[in-house]
Amino acid sequence: MRFLQPTTWAEALEARATHPDAVAIAGGTDVMVGINFGRLRPPLLLDLTRVGELQEWSVDGGDVRLGAGVPYARVITELGDRLPGLAMASRTIGSPQIRNRGTVGGNLATASPAGDAHPALLAADAEVEVASVRGTRRIPVTDFYTGVKRSALAPDELIAAVRIRPPAGPQQYSKIGTRNAMVIAVAAFGLALHPDRGVVGTGIGSAAPTPRRATAAEEFAAEELSGLWESRGELPAATAVRFGELVATAAAPIDDVRGTAAYRVHALSVMARRALTWAWAEYRTAKES
């Protein structure tokens, strides 16, 4: 095995282009588990922790551009106000030690259906900024996940950043596991109200081969709420229940050691109903901006 430690983004992309079989490593919370257990023996480890550009976030054209190497701990402490849904998701991840190392970029690169950041990114319409020596492109996160632990990332590409528009409305995130820390989600749900566009964003985790949106539920909510955005009127209870049911129908879960498919479907309907109820209650009491 070889170990490459580029210190600039250009060097990292050059190394990526030369070694498409290299495994990129940042926080190591996935890669090192694979190596420690003998499941992963890449010919080359491409360490991205010295690439300064990846460790920063900025506001760019109205979006937060979150460098792929920013650990969850910093998303929580530095971006809780600008990216509330992603910060909520980040708080559910692992333990303090894991949040000090793990990154959103790594979550995307692993592309596990159970990755905790994905539902929040889907609900917020995030874009993944990827780059290679050929250039930079942006992939809507909805199109990023292509299969179990597979993504739209090309072999010569690295994830540079995630771009997220700070929310125009409340966001929620909900995750079920066997305890409050150090668990892989049994099921997770992210929700974002976009009152500026009259849209409700959703993201489902751990309940399909990839993280995915609940499109029918989004369309239903947009329809039902179309007359309520301006008046900030009460959310009919039946609307929240139906929304939850429609989110559940978007899932395609399996039975596994963490839970049954039936449990996941039920849990999603409850989490989605509650998330919409909480978010709408917050929207009603928020000052008009």
Added chain:
Amino acid sequence: MRLTCTVNGTEQQVDDVWEGESLLYVLRERMGLPGSKNACEQGECGSCTVYLDGTPVCSCLVAAGQAEGREVGTVEGMATDEALHPVQQAFLDAGAVQCGFCTPGLLVATDDLVTRSLAAGAPPEDAEIREALAGNLCRCTGYEKILDAVKLAATRMSESAR
């Protein structure tokens, strides 16, 4: 490959490090520092917790080369020749140590928590302690004595800071 880093304030250099090796392995097997414990090797148990540039991390998830030039702090760096670190003494006095395997990681995590809390002006509350130690598993104590030890350490460290 060769790895050079500072461990507990002393520069250490080791050769023939395998590129896929963890920092934990380097500390235990190459530097003669077996305080950090190897249990789960997947970041679940926290018994390998060390400081990396002042931040608590699972050393089993840090690739050796990622520690190049960095400052590492392990449980071996806590006591002086004269006395145990107040966190170590509090764990002993509160009966928070049984088999002791999880203790080195808990000591580092507790030191980080208490130091941060006192810097922010208040000892940690129960909920904060549980959250801060959520990544450190103990299969003996049931955690109650550990909570006592953290509070005792915070009291003593805040008194000695006055």
